[in-house]
Amino acid sequence: MPENQFIAVADEGELQPDEMKAFEIEGRRLLLVFTNEEYFVVDEMCTHEDYSLALGCIKNGQIKCSLHGSYFDLQTGQPNEEPADEPICSYAVKVADGKVMVNPAQRRN
Numbered sequence: 001m002p003e004n005q006f007i008a009v010a011d012e013g014e015l016q017p018d019e020m021k022a023f024e025i026e027g028r029r030l031l032l033v034f035t036n037e038e039y040f041v042v043d044e045m046c047t048h049e050d051y052s053l054a055l056g057c058i059k060n061g062q063i064k065c066s067l068h069g070s071y072f073d074l075q076t077g078q079p080n081e082e083p084a085d086e087p088i089c090s091y092a093v094k095v096a097d098g099k100v101m102v103n104p105a106q107r108r109n
């Protein structure tokens with residue numbers, strides 16, 4: 001996939017505040033999050049064990065894994081709460097023509 005290619009993954013306004021949407025691009029499981037008027041795309045799976053963060057919740061700019069309670073910062077991907085000690089990847093997002101678009105080749109962290 002070219003490095004500057006953004007792919008539409010949702011309509012602007014599709015997600016309510018603190019809502020998420022799981023999707024796949026080329027077999028990679030990703031998660032779109034809308035919080036504090038901003039969109040984020042991160043890896044769907046927790047780095048602690050292979051568990052979907054889509055089953056967790058969004059709080060104060062962080063996503064919580066519901067299996068063991070780790071929080072990950074959506075900007076940096078860093079875990080703020082044990083037991084996870086590896087970051088999740090966060091990807092470049094933009095809104096254009098009413099679509100939320102992600103570039104999975106361009107990491108934010």
Ligand code: FES
Nearest residue numbers: 046048049065068
């Ligand atoms: S699987 Fe996410 S914190 Fe353990």
